[in-house]
Amino acid sequence: MNEKIYLDNAATTYVSGEVLNEMLPCFSTIYGNASSLHNFGREAMGIVDRARDRIAKAINAKMSNEIYFTSGGTEANNWAIMGLALANRNKGNHIITTAIEHESVLASCKSLEQMGFEITYLPVDQYGLASLADLMHNIKTETILISMMSVNNEIGTIQNIKAIGKTAHEHGIIFHTDAVQAVGALKLDVQDMEIDAMTMSGHKIYGPKGIGALYIKNGIKINNLIYGGSQERNKRGGTINVPSIAGFGKAVEIATRDLAVNQQKIKTIRTYFLEQVNEKIPYVKLNGHPLQKVQGIVNLSFEMIDGESLLMLLDLDGIAVSTGSACTAGLAETSHVLQALGLGEELARGAIRFSFGKMISKEKVDFVIDKLVKSVAKLRKISPVTKTGGNKK
Amino acid sequence: MNEKIYLDNAATTYVSGEVLNEMLPCFSTIYGNASSLHNFGREAMGIVDRARDRIAKAINAKMSNEIYFTSGGTEANNWAIMGLALANRNKGNHIITTAIEHESVLASCKSLEQMGFEITYLPVDQYGLASLADLMHNIKTETILISMMSVNNEIGTIQNIKAIGKTAHEHGIIFHTDAVQAVGALKLDVQDMEIDAMTMSGHKIYGPKGIGALYIKNGIKINNLIYGGSQERNKRGGTINVPSIAGFGKAVEIATRDLAVNQQKIKTIRTYFLEQVNEKIPYVKLNGHPLQKVQGIVNLSFEMIDGESLLMLLDLDGIAVSTGSACTAGLAETSHVLQALGLGEELARGAIRFSFGKMISKEKVDFVIDKLVKSVAKLRKISPVTKTGGNKK
Numbered sequence: 001m002n003e004k005i006y007l008d009n010a011a012t013t014y015v016s017g018e019v020l021n022e023m024l025p026c027f028s029t030i031y032g033n034a035s036s037l038h039n040f041g042r043e044a045m046g047i048v049d050r051a052r053d054r055i056a057k058a059i060n061a062k063m064s065n066e067i068y069f070t071s072g073g074t075e076a077n078n079w080a081i082m083g084l085a086l087a088n089r090n091k092g093n094h095i096i097t098t099a100i101e102h103e104s105v106l107a108s109c110k111s112l113e114q115m116g117f118e119i120t121y122l123p124v125d126q127y128g129l130a131s132l133a134d135l136m137h138n139i140k141t142e143t144i145l146i147s148m149m150s151v152n153n154e155i156g157t158i159q160n161i162k163a164i165g166k167t168a169h170e171h172g173i174i175f176h177t178d179a180v181q182a183v184g185a186l187k188l189d190v191q192d193m194e195i196d197a198m199t200m201s202g203h204k205i206y207g208p209k210g211i212g213a214l215y216i217k218n219g220i221k222i223n224n225l226i227y228g229g230s231q232e233r234n235k236r237g238g239t240i241n242v243p244s245i246a247g248f249g250k251a252v253e254i255a256t257r258d259l260a261v262n263q264q265k266i267k268t269i270r271t272y273f274l275e276q277v278n279e280k281i282p283y284v285k286l287n288g289h290p291l292q293k294v295q296g297i298v299n300l301s302f303e304m305i306d307g308e309s310l311l312m313l314l315d316l317d318g319i320a321v322s323t324g325s326a327c328t329a330g331l332a333e334t335s336h337v338l339q340a341l342g343l344g345e346e347l348a349r350g351a352i353r354f355s356f357g358k359m360i361s362k363e364k365v366d367f368v369i370d371k372l373v374k375s376v377a378k379l380r381k382i383s384p385v386t387k388t389g390g391n392k393k
Numbered sequence: 394m395n396e397k398i399y400l401d402n403a404a405t406t407y408v409s410g411e412v413l414n415e416m417l418p419c420f421s422t423i424y425g426n427a428s429s430l431h432n433f434g435r436e437a438m439g440i441v442d443r444a445r446d447r448i449a450k451a452i453n454a455k456m457s458n459e460i461y462f463t464s465g466g467t468e469a470n471n472w473a474i475m476g477l478a479l480a481n482r483n484k485g486n487h488i489i490t491t492a493i494e495h496e497s498v499l500a501s502c503k504s505l506e507q508m509g510f511e512i513t514y515l516p517v518d519q520y521g522l523a524s525l526a527d528l529m530h531n532i533k534t535e536t537i538l539i540s541m542m543s544v545n546n547e548i549g550t551i552q553n554i555k556a557i558g559k560t561a562h563e564h565g566i567i568f569h570t571d572a573v574q575a576v577g578a579l580k581l582d583v584q585d586m587e588i589d590a591m592t593m594s595g596h597k598i599y600g601p602k603g604i605g606a607l608y609i610k611n612g613i614k615i616n617n618l619i620y621g622g623s624q625e626r627n628k629r630g631g632t633i634n635v636p637s638i639a640g641f642g643k644a645v646e647i648a649t650r651d652l653a654v655n656q657q658k659i660k661t662i663r664t665y666f667l668e669q670v671n672e673k674i675p676y677v678k679l680n681g682h683p684l685q686k687v688q689g690i691v692n693l694s695f696e697m698i699d700g701e702s703l704l705m706l707l708d709l710d711g712i713a714v715s716t717g718s719a720c721t722a723g724l725a726e727t728s729h730v731l732q733a734l735g736l737g738e739e740l741a742r743g744a745i746r747f748s749f750g751k752m753i754s755k756e757k758v759d760f761v762i763d764k765l766v767k768s769v770a771k772l773r774k775i776s777p778v779t780k781t782g783g784n785k786k
Binding site: 037074110209226311312318 | 397399401404405406407408409410413420421422424425426428429430431432433434463464465466467468470471495496497500501503504594596601602603604617618619620621622630631632633634635636637701704705707708711713714715716718
């Protein structure tokens with residue numbers, strides 16, 4: 001097999017043909033500024049409106065105008081955390097989040113701490129789940145915002161979003177969720193799940209990079225992050241990115257339409273992959289929740305191995321995997337998510353994330369397993385750590 | 394002539410074929426996350442590096458790593474104004490800008506005022522030029538930042554950037570310029586012009602929407618606007634937008650390479666257009682500087698006419714123009730730029746911006762003039778204002 005195998009779909013995906021076809025006319029034909037009053041502008045705005053409708057429908061928003069386009073998930077998370085906190089400061093200065101949020105949420109929280117906000121970072125259990133009792137225990141009269149991700153990007157664990165939303169609202173607290181990894185992987189219904197603000201991104205679901213959205217329920221107060229013209233109902237300045245929005249809208253529509261089929265297919269592959277790993281490679285630990293998880297993300301700790309070395313060996317075989325989030329790839333620190341699960345230094349350093357996309361096949365998995373077995377054996381041979389015990393899985 | 398004529402290139406341009414060709418492989422072939430360690434990621438980063446080099450070279454930055462990619466000009470302006478102000482607050486809280494800056498600069502300044510900063514909005518003369526004497530007069534020991542646009546987006550007036558940069562540095566003040574309308578229209582040299590931070594955008598120069606950059610001279614302190622992973626040397630979180638960056642880099646390269654040819658061509662067209670207007674339409678005033686201006690932007694006030702009505706009539710003839718900035722199109726207020734020039738309400742309301750692109754031709758101008766003459770006559774016939782005097786131009 002000479003083809004390269006891409007198992008890093010949680011980092012980013014290719015843009016699908018259907019999505020690209022939606023984008024292409026917007027580069028050179030329907031290229032107007034969507035804010036312009038003339039025909040070129042109105043045509044462009046028509047495309048933006050359609051994309052907004054598609055996304056609103058996919059997440060069961062009440063109104064299309066509750067969808068605000070951003071330059072991606074990171075901007076949407078920054079905007080949600082900082083914009084909601086600052087707009088509601090008169091009600092209190094306490095925010096609850098978890099220890100395993102995406103860097104963009106955690107860094108925004110750190111920035112708020114410097115402005116005098118108090119942040120509670122809830123711990124998670126060994127599977128990556130935050131406890132509802134813990135959440136309730138930490139709610140104070142000053143709590144104005146709860147931000148908890150729907151699906152963790154490194155281990156795939158799904159939080160109890162609906163219960164968290166309900167709890168937040170029983171206490172009059174705004175609930176934001178980073179759903180970047182959830183779109184296309186689980187059914188999202190902002191009304192049923194009692195979500196006030198939700199972050200989405202294009203490039204994890206075969207849409208373009210550089211585009212995302214923040215769902216903001218009508219009536220929720222939020223400050224701007226990016227000021228400018230009157231775009232996005234005065235809430236986000238900047239010329240509207242028509243081609244990317246067109247592609248993003250299509251990508252969300254497709255991901256939602258094909259959710260069940262894709263998840264079933266990936267589940268079969270995942271199961272087969274894990275069976276093969278268990279059968280052929282000793283001393284491997286599966287990180288994340290055994291049941292409450294998305295199918296596409298498989299995070300494994302290979303004992304007595306440095307994950308980055310394994311990544312490099314697999315890369316030589318044309319197989320792309322990651323050691324965790326791409327956003328922090330190459331940094332010396334071990335993953336804050338794996339640390340929060342209570343993994344020791346060795347298991348955290350030996351972690352590899354395999355994230356399957358909808359084009360995965362059993363044939364490709366067989367190739368990966370073959371190379372994985374060889375690379376793991378090779379690295380363990382030269383490993384300074386020798387096994388004297390441990391959990392063989 | 395059935396073809397539509399687009400004279401709103403200052404609002405946005407189409408993406409040129411050369412640029413699109415640079416982008417296309419990044420959607421479905423070189424689609425990796427540029428932060429990933431594997432081959433897909435390294436290939437993507439190679440493309441980003443090349444774009445960064447191209448832009449650095451075009452503006453004569455000392456180092457490529459002084460170019461930071463953003464989601465566009467608006468984000469770059471927000472980042473520059475707020476990031477520079479907040480990072481240098483220990484030195485003072487006074488900022489100098491002008492009354493005719495882009496909305497993204499003005500709104501960022503307003504936001505800083507709420508945080509306790511003092512902003513001086515320098516007036517401009519009837520041609521849109523800020524005075525250097527005025528600037529010097531307003532510098533205080535607390536002044537930490539001067540932000541003045543290189544080229545105004547509504548009237549095309551070019552500020553004395555080099556002299557402003559020199560003045561700023563003589564007083565130890567950081568100098569930022571919004572050069573969104575300057576790229577491709579005038580030679581930019583950040584070292585020679587003593588620029589510390591400079592905003593650029595893709596979609597005004599036949600590049601994609603949703604991408605821009607902030608040049609930040611090495612050594613200049615700036616806070617983040619968008620927090621997240623370690624992208625852009627920890628200064629701007631978010632998955633790197635590889636296709637748009639590839640296109641942006643190419644667009645800047647082409648715009649810089651073809652600058653002289655394009656400007657000469659547009660100058661000839663502009664001259665012809667203005668001659669025809671002067672010959673065939675009475676009571677028209679040219680807004681902006683007669684000499685110190687970019688060739689592509691022609692802002693005319695048609696007396697006894699509502700600009701928006703003229704825009705609509707021209708639109709019916711397939712001609713796209715604007716009444717000012719697209720960012721505020723449709724708003725009831727008259728342009729803050731035209732107000733700053735001292736134009737009365739009637740002249741401000743009667744203003745139309747014609748912005749020529751590199752594909753303009755004499756034939757198209759003839760068609761536009763013909764329609765313009767008819768539409769102006771038609772509107773003046775039904776106008777409630779009748780002319781009793783005024784400057785016939």
